[in-house]
Amino acid sequence: MARYLLRRLAFLLVSLALASVVLFVLLRMLPGDPANALTSVGASPEQIAAARHSIGSDRPLPEQFTHWLGQLASGDLGTSFVSSLPVGPEVGARLNVTVPLTLAAFVLAVLVAVPAGFAAAHKRHTWYGALLSGVSQLGIAVPVFWLGMILIAVFALNAGWLPSGGFPQDGWAAPAEAVRSLVLPVVTIALVMSASLIRYVRSATLDVLGSDHLRTARALGSSFGRAMWRHGLRNASVPVISVLGIELASTLLGAVVVESVYALPGLGSLLATGIAQHDYPVVQGVLFLSTLAVLLIGFAADLVQRIVDPRLRGRLSGGAR
Amino acid sequence: MTTPDVLRPVEPQTVPGRRRTRRSVTLAVGCVLAGLIALLAVVSLLWLPYDADDTSGGRLAGPGDGHLLGTDKLGRDLFTQLMTGSRIAIGAGLGSVLVAAALGVTLGVLAAFAQGWLDDTLSAFLDILIAFPTLLLAMLIVAARSATLGSAVLAIGLAQGAVVARLTRILVKRVLAQDYVTAARTSGTSWPRTVLGHVLPNVWPTLAVNLALQFGLAVLAEAGLSYLGLGAPPPNASWGRMLQEAQATFTTAPAGALAPGVLLVLLVIGVNLIADGLRDTLDPATRRRST
Numbered sequence: 032m033a034r035y036l037l038r039r040l041a042f043l044l045v046s047l048a049l050a051s052v053v054l055f056v057l058l059r060m061l062p063g064d065p066a067n068a069l070t071s072v073g074a075s076p077e078q079i080a081a082a083r084h085s086i087g088s089d090r091p092l093p094e095q096f097t098h099w100l101g102q103l104a105s106g107d108l109g110t111s112f113v114s115s116l117p118v119g120p121e122v123g124a125r126l127n128v129t130v131p132l133t134l135a136a137f138v139l140a141v142l143v144a145v146p147a148g149f150a151a152a153h154k155r156h157t158w159y160g161a162l163l164s165g166v167s168q169l170g171i172a173v174p175v176f177w178l179g180m181i182l183i184a185v186f187a188l189n190a191g192w193l194p195s196g197g198f199p200q201d202g203w204a205a206p207a208e209a210v211r212s213l214v215l216p217v218v219t220i221a222l223v224m225s226a227s228l229i230r231y232v233r234s235a236t237l238d239v240l241g242s243d244h245l246r247t248a249r250a251l252g253s254s255f256g257r258a259m260w261r262h263g264l265r266n267a268s269v270p271v272i273s274v275l276g277i278e279l280a281s282t283l284l285g286a287v288v289v290e291s292v293y294a295l296p297g298l299g300s301l302l303a304t305g306i307a308q309h310d311y312p313v314v315q316g317v318l319f320l321s322t323l324a325v326l327l328i329g330f331a332a333d334l335v336q337r338i339v340d341p342r343l344r345g346r347l348s349g350g351a352r
Numbered sequence: 353m354t355t356p357d358v359l360r361p362v363e364p365q366t367v368p369g370r371r372r373t374r375r376s377v378t379l380a381v382g383c384v385l386a387g388l389i390a391l392l393a394v395v396s397l398l399w400l401p402y403d404a405d406d407t408s409g410g411r412l413a414g415p416g417d418g419h420l421l422g423t424d425k426l427g428r429d430l431f432t433q434l435m436t437g438s439r440i441a442i443g444a445g446l447g448s449v450l451v452a453a454a455l456g457v458t459l460g461v462l463a464a465f466a467q468g469w470l471d472d473t474l475s476a477f478l479d480i481l482i483a484f485p486t487l488l489l490a491m492l493i494v495a496a497r498s499a500t501l502g503s504a505v506l507a508i509g510l511a512q513g514a515v516v517a518r519l520t521r522i523l524v525k526r527v528l529a530q531d532y533v534t535a536a537r538t539s540g541t542s543w544p545r546t547v548l549g550h551v552l553p554n555v556w557p558t559l560a561v562n563l564a565l566q567f568g569l570a571v572l573a574e575a576g577l578s579y580l581g582l583g584a585p586p587p588n589a590s591w592g593r594m595l596q597e598a599q600a601t602f603t604t605a606p607a608g609a610l611a612p613g614v615l616l617v618l619l620v621i622g623v624n625l626i627a628d629g630l631r632d633t634l635d636p637a638t639r640r641r642s643t
Contacts, residue, residue: 046476060496172620174572176579177595177613184602184609277482287487288576292599303580306491321488325480 035337035344043330050322051103055096058311058318086112088311099315108319109312118316121301128198129290129297132213133283136220141275144225148232152240155233163229170226179219179292186215196294216293220286224278231274235267242266269340276332280325379629385622389438389615396435404428404436405587412605421607425597430608433589434615440590441571441619444505444583448570449563451509452516457559459513460520461547464528478518486511486573487580494582501574501584508573512566519562523555557634564627568620575616591616 066082074082083089087098102109108118147163154160187195193215199208239245240263248258287299298317305313337344401420402408407427415422421430463474481489490507497503527533527550536546577583578592586593591612598608 042472042476046480050480057492168621168624169617172568172572172617172624174575174579174592174595174613174616176576176592177616180595180599180602180609180613184606188603287491288580291580302488303491322480329479 108316113310125298125301135217139221140224144228148229151233152236167226167229175223235270239263239267280328382625389619393438402429402432437589437591444574445567445571447505448508449567452512455513456516459517463521464524481514504577504583508570527554561631568623
């Protein structure tokens with residue numbers, strides 16, 4: 032296990048290095064000159080050149096890259112071209128919205144989907160088993176922004192129970208307001224996420240329910256609950272863990288649409304404006320942190336999978352294959 | 353996958369006849385739902401109730417009075433817009449799936465043949481790409497090009513290509529381990545012929561089902577991009593953009609904020625049901641599961 036941990040850690044670092052090179056090169060390939068964002072419309076060539084010089088985009092790419100890496104190593108994400116503010120604190124402020132939003136939605140989705148998916152598989156011949164499968168079938172077909180619109184119309188505009196969007200100016204200094212403004216977004220993401228999770232849990236449970244070793248355990252006299260607990264859960268959880276990892280990572284970054292529906296100042300909206308304004312440091316910083324998060328979550332998911340399923344330990348990454 | 357599919361016991365509770373009925377019901381319902389939207393798209397090519405930019409109906413008129421579902425905030429007939437929107441939804445779905453299939457199958461087959469560290473690198477690369485949400489990739493591509501339907505389709509197709517590639521890699525690896533492939537190789541069949549003759553026919557059913565599911569996801573992704581203003585630019589009536597425009601008037605003119613969403617859901621559920629029905633028909637090994 033220790034050897035595996037080292038190998039996997041090395042792999043993580045290599046992936047991160049590769050990803051940062053790809054990220055850097057890709058962003059420089061985007062058309063459009065960030066100097067345009069700094070200068071007024073009729074700027075002279077000298078002014079544009081000065082603007083380029085001030086942000087360093089006139090230097091050769093390798094030099095820009097090493098400069099960026101040096102900054103990263105000292106924990107500096109650079110300075111926004113557009114607002115001239117450091118990117119790090121801005122990202123930090125956005126994370127105060129995005130991280131609670133994502134984690135709460137993720138936990139809620141797991142709490143709903145794991146029992147529901149298990150029931151949908153175990154009770155698939157009853158009406159509520161079929162109903163659960165049907166609801167999750169419906170859930171994966173509903174666009175997340177439309178669900179958000181409907182929840183706003185019902186619970187905010189009609190009933191007036193919750194705010195229809197926005198986040199308090201004071202942030203978490205006004206905890207009650209902050210929580211209230213996150214309730215609907217959390218529910219929106221959790222509903223959509225659990226719809227697809229239910230299908231994975233159901234499928235993993237069905238695999239286990241049909242397996243020989245579970246049947247043998249039952250034939251040897253174990254009760255269903257005991258056979259499931261001793262022989263079923265571990266096996267069913269392996270593929271689900273890898274899906275959970277992907278879902279968590281993609282929700283962290285993919286909350287853009289929900290943030291837009293509820294006008295939340297999160298990481299997604301920061302990235303969206305950054306892209307629109309060709310603000311390299313912002314886009315680069317957000318994407319670098321996101322990649323780091325994706326890799327770390329994958330690392331954690333692989334590790335947990337290997338703790339749960341010793342058969343995987345010889346393999347480097349992944350589990351459900 | 354610990355047990356080979358063939359060795360799995362047949363589920364005792366399910367009688368074959370009942371299974372077949374349920375399977376055909378799934379397929380039939382799916383075909384009806386998706387067919388309705390497809391019909392809407394075909395009819396819209398030949399006939400529309402109103403001209404696409406006819407604003408004679410008055411702003412935000414309610415349903416009835418010559419306009420089946422009322423009008424939008426510019427006075428355009430809602431049903432006409434829904435009809436033209438169905439073309440964009442279906443076109444985006446088909447286009448993305450084509451890009452994803454071309455890219456994913458090629459990359460997946462190549463990755464399946466790779467060994468050792470190259471295999472690890474490729475699958476890790478695909479894993480990272482998959483963890484990045486489609487929308488994020490799409491935003492980058494739309495920023496590099498411009499907000500058009502083509503950019504959106506390309507972006508969605510690229511993101512889905514990674515998913516298809518990973519699936520293809522797993523499926524092909526499984527086939528490559530089979531005895532008949534070894535037999536074909538030892539009897540002197542070339543690699544290209546092995547892939548075309550033995551590998552692709554065996555992975556195709558599962559791939560087809562996945563591509564059908566990707567179609568539904570692509571439709572949703574295009575709607576999401578259009579909602580953010582990154583899809584087909586106005587005056588194209590993408591359902592996602594129609595929803596975005598109707599959001600502010602949800603309580604006063606609910607038809608505009610509900611109808612495009614309902615059609616989106618119908619189309620995606622329809623295609624997903626077709627995928628489920630197809631899997632049960634094409635792939636006998638997974639017949640007893642219906643997720």
